[in-house]
Amino acid sequence: MSQLPQPAVLWEPDRERRERATITAFTRWVNEHRAVEAEDYDALWRWSVTDLDGFWSAVWEYFGVPADRDYDQVLADHAMPGATWFPGAQLNYARAIFHDRDDDTVAIRHASELRVLGEWTWGELKRRTAAIAAGLRQLGVGKGDRVVAYLPNLVEAVAAFYACAAIGAVWSSCSPDFGVRAVTDRFAQIEPKVLLAVDGYRYGGKDFDRRDVVAQLREQLPSLHHTVVLSYLQDEPVAGALSWEEFEAAGEGAPLEFTPVESDHPLWVLYSSGTTGLPKAIVHGHGGIVLEQVKNLNLHLDAQESDRVFWFTTTGWMMWNFLVSVLLTKASIVLYDGNPAHPDLGALWDLAERAGVTIFGTSAGFLATCMKADLHPMAGRDLSALHAIGSTGSPLSPEAFDWCYREFGHGLWLFSTSGGTDICSCLVGGVPTLPVYEGEIQARSLGMAVASWDPEGNELIGEVGELVVTQPAPSMPLYFWGDTDGERLRDSYFAMYPGVWRHGDWVKITERGTVVIYGRSDSTINRGGVRMGTSEIYRSVLAIEEVTDALVVDVPQSDGGSRIELFVVLREGAEVDDELARRIARGIRQDCSPRHVPDGIRAISEVPRTLSGKVLEVPVKRILMGESADRVASRDSLANPHALDYFTELAAPSASSAS
Numbered sequence: 001m002s003q004l005p006q007p008a009v010l011w012e013p014d015r016e017r018r019e020r021a022t023i024t025a026f027t028r029w030v031n032e033h034r035a036v037e038a039e040d041y042d043a044l045w046r047w048s049v050t051d052l053d054g055f056w057s058a059v060w061e062y063f064g065v066p067a068d069r070d071y072d073q074v075l076a077d078h079a080m081p082g083a084t085w086f087p088g089a090q091l092n093y094a095r096a097i098f099h100d101r102d103d104d105t106v107a108i109r110h111a112s113e114l115r116v117l118g119e120w121t122w123g124e125l126k127r128r129t130a131a132i133a134a135g136l137r138q139l140g141v142g143k144g145d146r147v148v149a150y151l152p153n154l155v156e157a158v159a160a161f162y163a164c165a166a167i168g169a170v171w172s173s174c175s176p177d178f179g180v181r182a183v184t185d186r187f188a189q190i191e192p193k194v195l196l197a198v199d200g201y202r203y204g205g206k207d208f209d210r211r212d213v214v215a216q217l218r219e220q221l222p223s224l225h226h227t228v229v230l231s232y233l234q235d236e237p238v239a240g241a242l243s244w245e246e247f248e249a250a251g252e253g254a255p256l257e258f259t260p261v262e263s264d265h266p267l268w269v270l271y272s273s274g275t276t277g278l279p280k281a282i283v284h285g286h287g288g289i290v291l292e293q294v295k296n297l298n299l300h301l302d303a304q305e306s307d308r309v310f311w312f313t314t315t316g317w318m319m320w321n322f323l324v325s326v327l328l329t330k331a332s333i334v335l336y337d338g339n340p341a342h343p344d345l346g347a348l349w350d351l352a353e354r355a356g357v358t359i360f361g362t363s364a365g366f367l368a369t370c371m372k373a374d375l376h377p378m379a380g381r382d383l384s385a386l387h388a389i390g391s392t393g394s395p396l397s398p399e400a401f402d403w404c405y406r407e408f409g410h411g412l413w414l415f416s417t418s419g420g421t422d423i424c425s426c427l428v429g430g431v432p433t434l435p436v437y438e439g440e441i442q443a444r445s446l447g448m449a450v451a452s453w454d455p456e457g458n459e460l461i462g463e464v465g466e467l468v469v470t471q472p473a474p475s476m477p478l479y480f481w482g483d484t485d486g487e488r489l490r491d492s493y494f495a496m497y498p499g500v501w502r503h504g505d506w507v508k509i510t511e512r513g514t515v516v517i518y519g520r521s522d523s524t525i526n527r528g529g530v531r532m533g534t535s536e537i538y539r540s541v542l543a544i545e546e547v548t549d550a551l552v553v554d555v556p557q558s559d560g561g562s563r564i565e566l567f568v569v570l571r572e573g574a575e576v577d578d579e580l581a582r583r584i585a586r587g588i589r590q591d592c593s594p595r596h597v598p599d600g601i602r603a604i605s606e607v608p609r610t611l612s613g614k615v616l617e618v619p620v621k622r623i624l625m626g627e628s629a630d631r632v633a634s635r636d637s638l639a640n641p642h643a644l645d646y647f648t649e650l651a652a653p654s655a656s657s658a659s
């Protein structure tokens with residue numbers, strides 16, 4: 001066990017901060033109402049992952065989750081996969097969102113590159129959600145039907161999602177910067193009945209007309225009965241599609257009704273890409289998401305009535321689902337659609353000032369960019385309402401922690417958090433009553449039995465190992481859409497340690513209970529939280545005539561960021577010149593997303609493969625991170641072991657400093 005010096009404490013909640021945290025009141029309540037004596041967070045966490053029934057029933061009861069019928073049991077089956085949560089319950093996510101609201105209070109503040117800051121009260125949100133729900137019903141959408149959205153992070157998208165949930169339909173969204181193939185690879189799997197789309201958007205001051213993409217989606221999604229298009233960029237109708245105005249007008253004046261559904265009725269489908277095959281279509285249920293988000297957003301984010309919570313996200317990242325779930329608490333939310341660095345890096349900080357943001361969420365990459373640009377967000381802005389900054393998407397470097405505290409002072413609660421699409425929440429993250437140590441995540445989340453394991457399944461403290469979850473949690477996937485025998489789900493999380501969830505991150509749990517994440521232990525390319533499988537990138541790159549084979553890796557850098565390195569095998573006579581590099585980048589931008597354009601492209605003579613033909617992505621990534629080839633791969637199992645030599649040379653200090 002390593003005994004490294006303790007990192008600096010950057011924030012320590014004072015007595016007043018601890019007293020006003022919801023987790024403090026919750027802890028007192030469970031001490032009184034459950035057989036537990038939790039004197040500190042560590043004791044509370046240990047109880048929460050040992051007495052699952054006690055903990056999750058406490059969350060349900062303490063936060064008064066509204067239900068049409070109570071559950072018969074908290075957890076009927078503890079086995080993973082297959083755990084069954086809250087059987088017997090009848091509830092609805094949207095009912096929990098709209099429960100006990102004051103029509104005149106602001107629910108959502110929103111802005112974009114095309115729209116100035118506006119706000120919707122709860123009354124407005126309810127009216128628009130009801131109209132969309134009625135509009136969907138009129139289009140023949142009912143319980144279990146899929147509605148897909150190719151929409152930016154606009155207030156209409158939020159209302160449309162709540163409307164879908166209210167009628168028991170299943171929601172799924174992609175951000176409009178995704179190309180046709182990335183979208184059809186996702187949406188076609190779930191055979192949607194209705195597509196809600198945008199005609200275009202503005203990003204970085206440039207207009208992107210998406211009408212041709214929408215037309216192609218309509219062609220390539222044969223299950224679609226209707227398409228509704230929101231005129232957001234231009235004011236022209238789209239042939240053959242219903243306009244958003246007509247669609248909402250058809251349902252105008254309808255009451256907002258909630259279809260009671262079982263706890264495991266699908267709420268949404270999120271996507272996560274692996275190395276082979278189509279992106280995994282991850283299905284989460286109403287009950288599991290309501291309970292997990294009520295816990296996470298009240299106890300960890302500590303979202304309270306006076307809070308205005310902003311998180312920079314698109315509709316293609318699970319942080320959107322997280323953000324819209326903040327309305328399960330008493331706080332309001334702030335949306336933004338556009339380039340966070342346009343017209344300059346002050347854009348989001350300006351929004352924070354104008355919208356009175358109190359909790360500002362972003363990616364570690366954005367904070368690192370602000371730091372590198374030597375930005376001073378407080379200069380010339382009144383950010384006095386801001387009391388917390390949240391960071392996710394990738395590990396936040398110690399330098400970025402220091403930058404935040406230098407810029408915002410030691411009154412700020414800065415928390416880094418990590419989890420992801422698979423559970424649509426945080427496995428580890430912020431706790432408002434614990435100190436913040438430089439470069440570290442504060443703790444494991446309540447109800448998440450997170451540990452670091454070695455390959456033999458021994459628990460590690462103070463050492464890097466595989467991040468595992470040893471007990472079921474309510475927001476784990478119900479199943480993957482189309483994975484009828486559950487094989488892909490078992491393969492994705494339970495192949496390494498049967499019966500135990502292996503998340504695919506490298507993690508260290510310290511002696512103090514804090515957490516450090518060291519990046520993906522698999523080869524998924526994660527950019528600002530948006531995961532793209534290497535297979536998707538290969539499909540794009542291999543469509544280029546000169547490219548015969550390829551390997552792509554996302555290599556963590558010492559500053560907390562990462563570089564996407566693409567290696568291509570080329571036809572004889574071809575070379576990676578500017579023109580080819582541009583074509584490759586354009587292809588990836590269109591087929592996948594602009595975020596996944598490589599930082600470097602190099603020609604290689606052979607892609608290293610196992611005897612069964614699998615590309616050696618993780619070993620190559622580890623070599624580029626400085627490990628020796630012999631440690632990361634057994635040469636006997638490789639078809640062409642010599643192909644690793646190139647990467648060893650590239651990783652040598654002289655080579656990398658030259659590149």
Ligand SMILES: CC(=O)CC(=O)O
Nearest residue numbers: 392393418419420529
């Ligand atoms: C909470 C998260 O884990 C976000 C992400 O990295 O995708």
